[in-house]
Amino acid sequence: MDLTFTPEQQAFRRELQDWFTENRPQGRLDSPYSEPGFSQHMEWETKLHAAGWAAPSWPSEAGGRDLDPWAEFIYDEEYARFRLPERLNKMGLVHGGPTVMAHGTEQQKRAFLPGILDCSDIWCQGFSEPGAGSDLAAVRTTGRIEGDTMVVDGQKIWTSQGVIATTMFALVRTDPQSRGHRGITFVIIDLRSPGVEVRPLGQLHGNPGFAEVFFTGVEVPVANVIGEVGDGWRVASTSLALERGTSRGSQTRMEQALVDLARDTADAGSDPRSVRRLGELAAWVSAYEQAAYASTHEIATGRSKDYSSFIKMLGTEILTAVHEENLEVLQAGAEVMADHGPNNEMFGMRRNYWHGRGAEIYAGSNEIQRNLIAERQLGLPKEPRG
Ligand SMILES: Cc1cc2nc3c(=O)[nH]c(=O)nc-3n(C[C@H](O)[C@H](O)[C@H](O)COP(=O)(O)OP(=O)(O)OC[C@H]3O[C@@H](n4cnc5c(N)ncnc54)[C@H](O)[C@@H]3O)c2cc1C
CATH class of the missing domain: 2.40.110.10 (Butyryl-CoA Dehydrogenase, subunit A, domain 2)
Structure with missing residues (x-):
């Protein structure tokens, strides 16, 4: 597997970086669950949509840009690197809409897909x-x-x-x-x-x-x-596979969390236990990056190996481990750092930590992903139904 990006891919990354630099929201948006926050998020979504960046991996006839899996990988990495707002319509974009594309009629595609893209339907x-x-x-x-x-x-x-x-x-x-x-x-x-x-x-x-x-x-x-x-079970299987999907920039979010942890470990005096743990976590993050590359390589080359359960399970568990260690390092400081938004929602370390715990459950809990890996990837016997 060649891990170097081609000149075209590098140019695409620069194009994205330029656009995000010029157009990204100034400062943090309010929660989308508040009236002002919802308008701010809509403003960002409208900008993305107008420039054709709302769903670039969708086919062009559905309003996308036909990005190939590596271009989508780069888009997701840059979106994460710029710490841009969580997508308002992510369930429509990632699995709802693509499921309609896979199983819906032409009339259903015309009826449902445009509203996902411009966020007139969430x-x-x-x-x-x-x-x-x-x-x-x-x-x-x-x-x-x-x-x-x-x-x-x-x-x-x-x-x-x-x-x-x-x-x-x-x-x-x-x-x-x-x-x-x-x-x-x-x-x-x-x-x-x-x-x-x-x-x-x-x-x-x-x-x-x-x-x-x-x-x-x-x-x-x-x-x-x-x-x-x-x-519906067959249709839902498509939706569930899309939901587990690819790494979606999580390797970049992990690197950012690791950099925050390294800074906090140094600020707290770099005791040997914390430094050792930081090293272990850095090795896990690096392994995850390789897995994210391998997964995209499999998808891009149309091979049959399905990494989605592995990526979902490993990604959520490593991110939780990094946040958990950061809470350990910050001790009571984690409470002080918990920053509350206008609707009393929590940002910062604790918010990330709790979000990570939820991520181990949604899209099929990690225990279920382990079952899928055992049964479908490793060919082990099915668990007994009782
Ligand atoms: C943050 C978050 C967001 C979510 N968003 C949505 C959403 O938008 N839409 C939606 O429909 N659902 C959503 N969910 C629900 C999620 O899909 C379910 O919580 C999940 O499928 C687990 O189901 P359950 O909560 O009923 O737990 P249970 O299925 O009762 O599981 C309880 C525990 O037993 C384990 N377990 C169960 N069966 C097995 C087995 N066969 N082998 C080994 N272990 C097993 C589970 O892993 C878990 O630890 C969300 C959940 C969370 C946490």
Whole structure:
């Protein structure tokens, strides 16, 4: 594997750096869950969209720039390096929209994709339920089909961005007699419909975007079903694979966290234990970078090796370990550094630490990723179902 970027790739990186330098928001934006913050984030998204940088890896016919996997890798690295705002519509951009591209009709693509790009629709994912997390096939929210309408009843939970979302891609059970993977349908639900109730859920780091979403007799056009009625598991598998996806600039965020840790370790007096731990973590970060390169290489060359579970598991665990060590080094100083925004959301070390703990759970917990690696990559026997 050749780790040098070509002159064209280097020129692309410089083009991005120039654009980000000129156009990036001045200073930190407020939380998108506050009114002023939402407007500030929309302003940034509008700028990205107008310049064609909203979803550059999407195909050009869908509003993207057809970036190849290495150009996307560079885009993600630079976006992280410039510490630009978290994308407002990341679930639509990363997995909702691309799932529509993979399984939707031409009419559905025309209906749904433009709203994701310009953020006139903010998408969220409605998979998890109180009794269906790792065991996602246990979903109980029902979709009763009456002519051209699907009537949805039930509850979703742990809905990221649920508080600001207008649209949910959800899994519902359309065959009441079915169990497990069969009889599930993937459908797009307008959250502004009568019968939808969004209840915010508090989080330890104070970010108020999380929600649980209740459906009571919500009418959804059957035309919003992606794929066939009853074939939602296959469609959801595409969405889940896209969600785990690639490293998405996490190697750059890890390097930044490591640099912060090195600075704090030096400021705290560089005791031998902290220096040794810093060295260990630096080795892990370096290993992760190599894995991120290898993963992109596999995707770019169309090979079959799927690193997504490995990248998701390793990436989230190393980042948590770096944050954990930084809390150890800062001791009580970590509390002082916790910086609160206008809605009492927490920035800084503690926020990053708590966010990292969540990342080990979402997109399929790391225990589930280990199962996937064991069963699908290493060919070990499947875990017994009990
Ligand atoms: C920050 C955050 C954001 C999220 N955002 C969304 C979202 O936007 N939309 C959405 O639909 N969901 C979202 N989720 C939910 C997430 O997908 C689930 O929390 C996750 O799938 C785990 O499900 P659960 O919470 O029901 O835990 P459970 O499935 O009950 O698992 C409990 C524990 O048992 C372990 N476990 C379970 N089964 C196995 C097994 N077979 N082998 C080994 N260990 C196992 C798990 O790893 C976990 O440690 C989010 C979660 C978090 C933390």
